[in-house]
Amino acid sequence: MKNIDLAKTGYKKFADGDIEGVLDMFDPNIEWHECQGFPFIEGNGVFKGPEAVAKEVLNLIPEYYENFNIEIEELMECDDRVIMTGYYTGTWKATGKKFKANAVHVxxxxSEKLSRFFQAVDTATIVNPVKAKAM
Structure with a gap:
């Protein structure tokens, strides 16, 4: 399977709510780098292993967001890397405000497993979305 197809499958499983299916795609030693300043993440945002990612990130999403979604604009493959550019959308429960924030995943x-994740996200837009002014 091509690396880009593996990533597409992972994003589809996430969208379908199949978190166990997503975790099964991870290398047992996955290194997960959550964006610094990301809401609800404590510490340095680096987690090791599928169980830590589930506990510290994925299982918390429904607690903090309503209708959280990843809108993929583009997926690119380069050697052993897959890059996703797109947006996070949903409602931040603490404010009740909807957001659409830029997001990049690397x-x-x-060995056909997702072994490292790096995220860059516009976290300010998530916690304090600003409506675009009409031009």
């Missing part, structure tokens, strides 16, 4: 694939 995945590293090793």
């Amino acid at each position: 995945w590293t694939v090793k």
Whole structure:
């Protein structure tokens, strides 16, 4: 399977709410780098292993967001990396405000498993969305 197809499958499973299916796609030693300043993440945002990612990130999403979604604008593959550019959308429960925030993911694939994740997200837009002014 191509690395980009592996990533597409992971995003589809996430969208379908199949978190166990997503976790099964991870290398047992996955290194997960959550964006610094990301809401609800404590510490440095680096987690090791599928169980830590589930506990510290994925299982918390429904607690903090309503209708959280990843809108993929583009997926690119380069050697053992897959890059996703797109947006996070949903409602931040603490404010009740809807958001659409820029997001970039960089995945590293090793032996047909997702082995590293790096995220860059406009966290300010998530916690304090600003409506675009008409031009």
